[in-house]
Amino acid sequence: MYWAGVASAGIQVGAVSAAAGWLLGPVGAVAGGALAALAAVPYGWAVQRVRAYPATPRGVGLFAADHSWSLVNTIAGAAFLSVNLARGHRLDPLACRHRGRINIFEQAIRGYATTVGNVVAGANARCERHEDVHVRQARLFGPLYMPLIAVNYVLFSVLPVWWLVHDHAGYPITGPGRYFTHGVYHHVWHEAWAYRRDVHDRHGPRAAGRAARPPGAARTPIVTQATLGTDKT
Template sequence: MTVVTVVGATLGALLGATALGAGLYPRGARGFGLAVVDATWSLPNTLAGLVLLAWALARGNRVDRAFSARRGVLGLRDGVLPGFATTVGPVQAGVGLGVDDHEAVHVRQARLFGPLYLPLIAVNWVIATVLPYWLLYHDREAAPIDGVGAYFRYGVYPHTWHEEWAYRECSSR
């Protein structure tokens, strides 16, 4: 067995056991379809989410079964970054922070863009960092950029394409 096979089997078993225990996918055709997409087209995102899941569980985080049941999103009670919920593939770390609808957009984006999703995010982060196009429309009064931390927290992060999409979609509700 190769290392890749062992790691893949371990991550797959972790997701399978956790998904089964939490009742992750809705019953019926919709749930079956989401599971198929997560295991095929969106597999790189699912695997990255499994890495997040394994890391969070090893650090004492717990799956929120009530949140996860039939949602198609595996919710972890606590975030992995202070003050932020983080979603990778079908795994959301930090539920109940008032951002569940926003994070659900990221799950949908990952399923829609499949293997292109994470590379597109990475490329956009680099571009937004090096060529801050967002300064053309950034609200400097509401979110002043007064240091390196603020540059990333209030500048780069909220102005990446996937975050702007999620914020826009949730603000229109």
């Protein structure tokens, strides 16, 4: 859809400008729109460059979801994309053409793939489907997605109910750092969901249904931050 990039930038700028104007008045509307354009324009260019949305009913539906119910995630993804482009990172058109997402070759965090909204940085073939789960989660939960993740992080940080089902042999908790990188991050709902998909892909539906890693299975650490799907590559 050749109009998608321009439409995306316009919708994002308009939404941020309207919200800022409602809170801060006319000056806020102008300032908010100008600030939003710093991320929305590069995002719109990237949408056009990689042809993220196919000219099909599915493409129109994905675009509509990303710019209505999931607009806040799209704006967050646009900011994430802009930071990566400013760092000299490159788009990966072949990985995302007509797939409703924007891929970046380089990793935003060294050693990890990171997904914000529908922008994926540093993914490879092994973790691509995992990152796609995060893109779909954002579309499904819309403006609730990031708050739900943040609440779950806080809850599991102070109330480690996950300890009872944790794979202590595969991911031992040996200190405060490992408590988060080997513990909390693995069990926050959006990563647990995506990891079940990984288990299904690698070991079949029965293993995924048990939500447990089969003995001797390859272990791929998954580290997640509050609003991100960030996964070891």
